[in-house]
Every structure is written in C-alpha cells, then in structure tokens.
Amino acid sequence: MIETSNAAIDKLSPFKKLTSEQEDLVEDILHFTADHLQGDYPATYTIVGDAGTGKSVVLSQLFDRLQKAARKDLASPFYQTSNYFLVNHPEILKVYREIAGSLPELYKKDFARPTSLINQLDKKDQKIDVAIIDEAHLLLSKADHYNNFYHDNQLVEIIKRAKVVVIVFDQYQVLRMKSLWTPKRLHQITDRYPHKEYHLTKMFRMNASVELIEWFNTFTNDYRLAPLPKSARDHYDFRIYDDAEQMRQAIVRRNREVGLSRILSTSGYPSTLDGGKHYIEEGRFKMPWDQYNYTVTPWAELPQTIDEVGSIYTCQGFDLNYTGIILGPPISQVPGTNRLQINLDRYTDTEAFKKRDDLTDPAEITALKKRMIMNSLNVLFKRGVYGTYLYAHDPLLRQSLCQLFAAAGFQLPKEGD
Numbered sequence: 170m171i172e173t174s175n176a177a178i179d180k181l182s183p184f185k186k187l188t189s190e191q192e193d194l195v196e197d198i199l200h201f202t203a204d205h206l207q208g209d210y211p212a213t214y215t216i217v218g219d220a221g222t223g224k225s226v227v228l229s230q231l232f233d234r235l236q237k238a239a240r241k242d243l244a245s246p247f248y249q250t251s252n253y254f255l256v257n258h259p260e261i262l263k264v265y266r267e268i269a270g271s272l273p274e275l276y277k278k279d280f281a282r283p284t285s286l287i288n289q290l291d292k293k294d295q296k297i298d299v300a301i302i303d304e305a306h307l308l309l310s311k312a313d314h315y316n317n318f319y320h321d322n323q324l325v326e327i328i329k330r331a332k333v334v335v336i337v338f339d340q341y342q343v344l345r346m347k348s349l350w351t352p353k354r355l356h357q358i359t360d361r362y363p364h365k366e367y368h369l370t371k372m373f374r375m376n377a378s379v380e381l382i383e384w385f386n387t388f389t390n391d392y393r394l395a396p397l398p399k400s401a402r403d404h405y406d407f408r409i410y411d412d413a414e415q416m417r418q419a420i421v422r423r424n425r426e427v428g429l430s431r432i433l434s435t436s437g438y439p440s441t442l443d444g445g446k447h448y449i450e451e452g453r454f455k456m457p458w459d460q461y462n463y464t465v466t467p468w469a470e471l472p473q474t475i476d477e478v479g480s481i482y483t484c485q486g487f488d489l490n491y492t493g494i495i496l497g498p499p500i501s502q503v504p505g506t507n508r509l510q511i512n513l514d515r516y517t518d519t520e521a522f523k524k525r526d527d528l529t530d531p532a533e534i535t536a537l538k539k540r541m542i543m544n545s546l547n548v549l550f551k552r553g554v555y556g557t558y559l560y561a562h563d564p565l566l567r568q569s570l571c572q573l574f575a576a577a578g579f580q581l582p583k584e585g586d
Contacts (some may be wrong), residue, residue: 221374406556
C-alpha cells in the first residue's frame with residue numbers, strides 16, 4: 170500500500186507513531202539527559218543503526234518533546250534549557266526547518282549546521298544544554314576552511330559547548346575523508362565521558378525481505394555478488410535491467426503512478442559539460458546529474474528532478490518510493506569470480522578523497538577509499554520503499570546480475586513493464 174503522503178516532513182514528523190521500542194528509546198534518552206544536565210556532564214548518547222532503521226524519526230520526536238518541556242513545562246527538568254538540533258546535510262536541514270514552521274514549540278533557529286552553531290556560540294561566549302545531532306557520520310573530523318570550520322573535529326567542539334550530546338551514527342554512510350568516522354574513532358571521543366549506546370536493527374523504510382536487504386549488505390560490505398534470494402520480489406518490486414534507458418522509462422512510469430521515484434547513480438562519469446550540464450551516458454540513456462537545489466523543497470520532491478540523476482548528496486537521509494540505480498564505472502566484477510572490484514581511478518568525486526594528515530599508511534588509505542565508494546552505493550541501495558531497479562555499467566557485472574535474476578526464477582523486465 171503506497172502512503173498517501175510522499176512529503177519528507179510527514180515522514181519525519183514528531184507526530185509519526187513510534188513503535189514500542191522507539192518509544193522506550195526516546196524515554197530512555199530523556200531520562201539520561203535529565204540525569205546529566207545537573208550532574209556528571211558532558212555526557213553522550215549514541216543511537217547506532219543502518220539506513221532506514223528509524224533513527225531520524227526517534228530524534229525528531231525526542232527534540233519536539235524536549236523543546237515542548239523547555240518552553241512550556243515549569244515542572245520539567247528541561248524548563249528553560251537551551252537546546253539545538255544539528256545536521257550537516259543541507260537538504261535534510263530544510264525539512265526540519267519546515268517542520269518547525271508549523272509547530273509552536275519548535276523554532277526554525279533551533280535547527281542549525283554544526284559549524285554555524287559552534288561559531289555563533291564562540292562569538293557570544295555561550296554554551297548550551299543539549300545538542301541533538303542527526304547524521305553524525307557527516308560531521309567534519311578535520312578542519313575544512315571551505316565550510317569555515319577551523320578546529321580539528323566537530324563532535325569534539327560540540328561536546329565542549331554542551332552538557333549532553335545525542336547523536337545517530339551509521340559507519341556505512343561515511344562518504345568523505347574530511348568526515349572520516351569509524352566505530353573506533355567515535356568511541357575514542359564518546360568513551361571519555363559518561364556514555365550510553367543503543368542499536369536499532371529493524372528496517373522500517375524498505376518493504377523488502379530481510380534476505381534481500383542482506384543481499385545488498387553482502388554486495389557493499391563483503392564486496393561479493395551472492396545468489397539472489399527467492400524472496401527478492403516478495404512484496405517488493407526488485408528488478409535487474411540490461412538497458413539503462415529501459416530502466417529510466419520504468420521509473421518515469423512509477424513516478425506518474427505514485428510519485429517520488431527517481432534515477433540515482435554512483436560517481437564515475439567524467440564531466441563533459443553539454444549546455445552547462447554534466448551528463449551521464451549509458452548506451453541510449455543520457456541524463457544530467459542533479460543540480461544544486463536553491464529551493465526550500467527537497468530535491469526529490471521537485472517535479473522537474475525526474476529528468477535528473479540523483480546522487481548521494483541529494484538523496485541521503487530521504488525516502489523514495491522507487492529507485493533506478495546505476496552502478497557506475499568504479500564498481501566492476503573480477504572475471505572468473507563472484508568478487509567485486511573497486512576501481513579507484515574511475516571515481517570522479519574528487520572532493521571525497523581529500524588528504525588527511527593523520528592518515529599516512531597507503532594500504533589503509535586505499536582500503537578507506539574503497540569502503541567509502543561502497544558506502545555511497547549502500548546509501549543508494551537503502552532508498553527505495555517499494556522497489557529498487559539496478560543497472561550496471563560494467564558488462565560482466567551486468568551480465569552476472571541478469572543471470573542471478575534468472576537463476577532466482579525471475580524474468581528480465583520487458584519494454585513497457
């Protein structure tokens with residue numbers, strides 16, 4: 170059943186019904202926060218979970234209750250506390266600010282980019298009580314003059330300026346060297362303080378079977394092409410295509426039927442500007458990359474973006490009803506094996522791999538770069554609520570995917586499906 174609303178503000182709404190596990194988690198964080206506001210601080214609380222496990226919904230409700238108490242409840246330990254919700258993703262920040270505009274207890278200024286808040290607090294020589302950080306795997310872990318961040322680590326700087334810091338973290342959504350995080354690097358910071366950690370494991374976004382989710386994870390985490398499970402299409406529209414244009418036409422049809430359906434791609438297509446746009450070409454398929462979104466509406470909710478190819482930078486953190494995913498040139502198959510090969514020389518997102526002074530081992534650097542490329546694919550894999558369609562640039566990988574699809578008992582899509 171397709172949801173009646175495709176709007177991101179409805180999916181992140183503080184009024185969205187929580188599961189009993191999520192409800193208990195919100196209450197536990199509130200108790201933890203109340204305990205440490207007066208006593209042993211700074212303190213940190215980490216919610217760990219893969220893409221689609223409901224982390225942001227938990228934070229949205231948590232912050233709404235916190236601010237309601239801070240502004241209205243004289244008897245609450247949170248009354249008149251100073252609290253901020255931080256996110257380093259401009260598209261997601263737009264959604265939270267739009268939500269705030271409709272609720273009396275939330276102000277748009279409550280939501281900020283981490284660097285903006287750090288600089289603002291320093292300018293006024295102030296500290297805050299609670300910082301809640303969505304997508305903490307996007308926090309800068311080195312100085313970045315482009316973003317006016319001149320310290321070494323955003324999380325460290327936020328902890329210095331707050332009594333309690335609550336974050337959500339997914340190691341498989343780390344995409345850039347300047348935001349390099351691993352569980353070990355995170356714990357080296359959080360374990361210095363009173364700390365609690367909770368793991369969310371249930372997939373909420375995708376209607377796909379557990380076995381298909383595991384197939385995606387094997388692909389991105391183990392660099393391995395596994396047999397497709399027989400349940401790959403149970404209550405879920407999973408498809409393999411050997412023609413990218415045919416896949417695009419199917420996504421256009423899904424978009425007409427239910428909306429919020431888009432073509433997405435990994436990096437790996439050199440810039441060949443044509444009319445000012447950077448195009449992706451795969452056979453008879455030709456579409457431009459996503460353009461910078463100057464509007465307050467998220468990229469995927471703009472009608473005209475059905476004619477663009479989305480990237481990790483426009484779709485991370487968002488639901489899409491159907492996705493058509495292009496596995497670009499950086500990802501290929503090792504001939505004669507079921508192993509996947511990461512071709513670093515084919516990756517065109519040069520911003521992702523900026524040098525770090527704390528990384529000197531060439532083998533470690535290479536492994537991290539490969540991990541980030543597969544993380545970017547993991548982000549794309551975990552977008553489609555009702556269906557995921559795949560097309561691979563590499564001829565061998567494309568052929569193998571089609572063979573796996575047939576071996577699982579499925580027929581390749583026909584024109585017009």
